[in-house]
Amino acid sequence: MTLDPGSAAIIQLAWARRLGLDDDAFGDALASGERIVRADESARTVEFVRLFGSSVLVGPQSVIDAATELPDGEMAHHVTLLKLTRELGGHGLGAAALFFADDLPLQQPSEELTVSHGNPEAIELEGRCPPDDVNEVGLSDLENRYTIVHEQAGRRVPLACGAYGEWEGLLANMGVLVDPGWRRRGLGSLAGSIAAHEALAAGLTLQWRADVSNTGCLALARKLGPSAGGIQTSVHLR
Numbered sequence: 313m314t315l316d317p318g319s320a321a322i323i324q325l326a327w328a329r330r331l332g333l334d335d336d337a338f339g340d341a342l343a344s345g346e347r348i349v350r351a352d353e354s355a356r357t358v359e360f361v362r363l364f365g366s367s368v369l370v371g372p373q374s375v376i377d378a379a380t381e382l383p384d385g386e387m388a389h390h391v392t393l394l395k396l397t398r399e400l401g402g403h404g405l406g407a408a409a410l411f412f413a414d415d416l417p418l419q420q421p422s423e424e425l426t427v428s429h430g431n432p433e434a435i436e437l438e439g440r441c442p443p444d445d446v447n448e449v450g451l452s453d454l455e456n457r458y459t460i461v462h463e464q465a466g467r468r469v470p471l472a473c474g475a476y477g478e479w480e481g482l483l484a485n486m487g488v489l490v491d492p493g494w495r496r497r498g499l500g501s502l503a504g505s506i507a508a509h510e511a512l513a514a515g516l517t518l519q520w521r522a523d524v525s526n527t528g529c530l531a532l533a534r535k536l537g538p539s540a541g542g543i544q545t546s547v548h549l550r
Contacts, residue, residue: 315539319414319517320364323541326482326517327363331370341366347384349376356549358397360387363410363542372400372549393547401550408545409530411520413538415512419505426461427506428468433459437470440491448523449487453477456484458506460499472499474507476516483519484511488532495528501535508536 315323324338332350334340341348348368358371367384369376378396379387386392390407434457438446451457454475461468471494476484488504508518520538522529 315412315541316414319412320541322482322517323412323519324363324366326480327361327368329480331359331361331368333368337368338363338366341368351376357405358393358402358547358549360393360545361542362388362544371397375400388543388545390545390547393545397547397549402547403550404548405546407524407543408521409524409533409540410542410544411522411533411538412541413508413518413520413536416505416508416518416537418509419502421502425502426463426468428459428461428470429457430459431457433461433468433470434473434475434489437473437489437491440470440493441489442492445489448526448529449475449489451475451487451489454485454487456507456510458503458510460503460506472503474500474503474505476507476511476518478516479519482517484508484514484516486511486518486520500532504532504536 325335328335328337333348337348342365350370351373352370353372355371358375361368362384369379375396388407394402434451437459438451451473454477457473457475459470459473461470472490474488476486479485486507488500490500511518518538520533522533
């Protein structure tokens with residue numbers, strides 16, 4: 313699906329504020345063709361973001377200086393940021409593809425389902441999933457959760473959760489977690505669709521971040537239907 317130009321501006325505004333930039337920073341960068349940089353000696357994370365043709369690098373001045381001659385295509389690789397931050401103890405995080413939507417088709421379940429808005433079901437679901445999946449989705453940071461549950465022996469068993477957290481009151485940062493035993497049955501896309509439409513009803517633009525090495529997460533993002541909009545590459549500093 314294509315984004316409305318106004319939605320792209322909203323996405324850029326949310327990211328500018330999140331990265332500590334002026335509200336119109338991305339628009340100015342697109343006009344000038346230059347990379348946005350913000351030196352922050354207290355930063356515990358180095359961030360490179362490419363968004364709708366504009367790019368930004370936030371981190372210590374030494375990293376910004378070392379990256380001056382590197383093209384955006386190279387900066388988008390996690391290994392590049394690791395090399396640039398080696399002396400600062402750069403580690404972890406990786407690169408995530410960014411997808412966005414201001415509308416999505418509504419997915420209808422083939423049978424009647426129960427959806428819980430409670431935290432206990434989401435927490436129980438995390439306990440059923442591999443730690444890497446739990447850490448990548450980060451349900452604990454996504455305050456609006458919609459968990460599909462199955463009634464079994466008089467109790468609710470969580471199968472999949474679609475969730476979102478608000479960014480700057482403008483974006484709904486999405487995440488989906490599915491019990492490994494219930495994957496490949498369409499529950500992930502259904503849970504994601506439920507959460508997405510709740511976010512759209514709240515007036516938010518949708519954002520999906522998928523690790524570039526996580527084929528399942530990328531496939532789910534594409535199945536839901538948002539448009540590719542950029543990439544975020546990050547490393548922690550010691």
